Amino acid sequence: MFSGKLFALCLKYSRNYQDAEDTLQDSFLTIFKKMPQYQHKGSFEGWMKRITINTALQKYREKSPLQLVSEAPDEEIVEEIELETENVNIDVLLELIQSLPDRYRLVFNLYVLDNYSHKEIAELLNISVGTSKSNLSRARQILKKEMELYQAKEAKA
DSSP states (O other), X not given: OOHHHHHHHHHHTSXXXXXXXXXXXXXXXXXXXXXXXXXXXXXXXXXXXXXXXXXXXXXXXXXXXXXXXXXXXXTOOOOOOOOOOTTSOHHHHHHHHHTSOHXXXXXXXXXXXXXXXXXXXXXXXXXXXXXXXXXXXXXXXXXXXXXXXXXXXXXXX
């Protein structure tokens, strides 16, 4: 019933299919262990999604604890970059997001797709709020550039 949705969530936070499967399995184990703690406040699906995201982030931290570093000072004002996504196939956009370096992809997914605040992201990833903002800005820059390249390539075809 929920495995498809949770697996899609795992794919967003994993580098490949195998890692996503492992994360899903670990998530279900955690969900079953914590079932007595579920207080029936809010949706059950939301509770499971939160556990799944936390499991994926924990697995990421275990694999690469030194990659979540700041590239900009906290005080830096980060410009907002608008992504022009109207004329891009959703599969292409998802592929571009998946190809982002981990630190940018994680922040982008949490902020844009899962509606976490920069403060929440900073706590989850053990980074500063400024680093979260900087990584989101950099992710948007990369995506914008990659989408422009894709659209130029498509226009020639």
